[in-house]
Amino acid sequence: xxxxxxxxxxxxxxxxxxxxxxxxxxxxxxxxxxxxxxxxxxxxxxxxxxxxxxxxxxxxxxxxxxxxxxxxxxxxxxxxxxxxxxxxxxxxxxxxxxxxxxxxxxxxxxxxxxxxxxxxxxxxxxxxxxxxxxxxxxxxxxxxxxxxxxxxxxxxxxxxxxxxxxxxxxxxxxxxxxxxxxxxxxxxxxxxxxxxxxxxxxxxxxxxxxxxxxxxxxxxxxxxxxxxxxxxxxxxxxxxxxxxxxxxxxxxxxxxx
DNA sequence: ATAGGCCTGGAC
DNA sequence: GTCCAGGCCTAT
Numbered sequence: 001x002x003x004x005x006x007x008x009x010x011x012x013x014x015x016x017x018x019x020x021x022x023x024x025x026x027x028x029x030x031x032x033x034x035x036x037x038x039x040x041x042x043x044x045x046x047x048x049x050x051x052x053x054x055x056x057x058x059x060x061x062x063x064x065x066x067x068x069x070x071x072x073x074x075x076x077x078x079x080x081x082x083x084x085x086x087x088x089x090x091x092x093x094x095x096x097x098x099x100x101x102x103x104x105x106x107x108x109x110x111x112x113x114x115x116x117x118x119x120x121x122x123x124x125x126x127x128x129x130x131x132x133x134x135x136x137x138x139x140x141x142x143x144x145x146x147x148x149x150x151x152x153x154x155x156x157x158x159x160x161x162x163x164x165x166x167x168x169x170x171x172x173x174x175x176x177x178x179x180x181x182x183x184x185x186x187x188x189x190x191x192x193x194x195x196x197x198x199x200x201x202x203x204x205x206x207x208x209x210x211x212x213x214x215x216x217x218x219x220x221x222x223x224x225x226x227x228x229x230x231x232x233x234x235x236x237x238x239x240x241x242x243x244x245x246x247x248x249x250x251x252x253x254x255x256x257x
Numbered sequence: 258a259t260a261g262g263c264c265t266g267g268a269c
Numbered sequence: 270g271t272c273c274a275g276g277c278c279t280a281t
Contacts, residue, residue: 075276111265
């Protein structure tokens with residue numbers, strides 16, 4: 001489920017599901033998660049109470065009252081499934097947190113690329129993230145400045161979480177379409193006002209999607225993503241698909257230059 | 258800056 | 270079977 005808007009809605013659901021509750025047990029079912037978190041560390045979570053749930057970029061930080069942090073990242077296909085401890089586990093359950101009131105939050109992830117980590121109390125964790133799209137510190141000037149150091153195309157630059165936290169492959173393409181910018185233009189050749197238009201487009205796209213889930217119908221409303229060969233919603237020119245840095249980029253060859 | 262790997266399912 | 274997938278890390 002994962003770009004900033006979907007992670008934000010996941011975090012909101014987590015807050016409702018776990019704040020103030022005490023952990024009865026944490027289980028992991030998939031070998032790749034077992035390799036990450038020791039049995040001992042999982043056991044040590046029993047009894048901890050959830051104080052807060054925060055989001056930074058696409059990262060989810062479950063803050064415990066003992067100062068430790070349970071850190072989740074959905075990668076490609078993770079999501080939370082909230083249910084009761086005696087319900088049948090979902091098909092792709094990879095981990096589960098059960099609370100002392102019998103409620104449960106399950107990490108549901110077909111591809112099992114999600115990560116789960118436990119950070120000790122007082123640890124300063126560096127997620128390597130730039131400002132959130134909504135941060136006031138992110139301005140056309142500041143973005144123009146960091147992009148001036150990049151010689152590569154703008155679209156892969158937008159996926160670099162060190163520049164802006166939370167943008168992913170879908171919304172990067174959508175924002176460039178709204179700003180009428182070609183995904184292949186070198187980042188350092190963008191004029192200040194083009195960067196300004198792009199930043200406004202990023203904020204628009206993220207704001208509009210925030211709180212939504214990633215569903216078939218939300219995808220069908222997108223301007224360019226996954227619309228190869230379909231008419232541009234502005235000019236009817238067929239949308240093109242190219243590959244940049246190993247990822248698909250969709251854009252309108254006519255109105256994005 | 259770009260392949261390859263991590264994982265698995267779904268579309269073709 | 271082959272290709273593709275919302276992310277991100279590592280090695281080249």
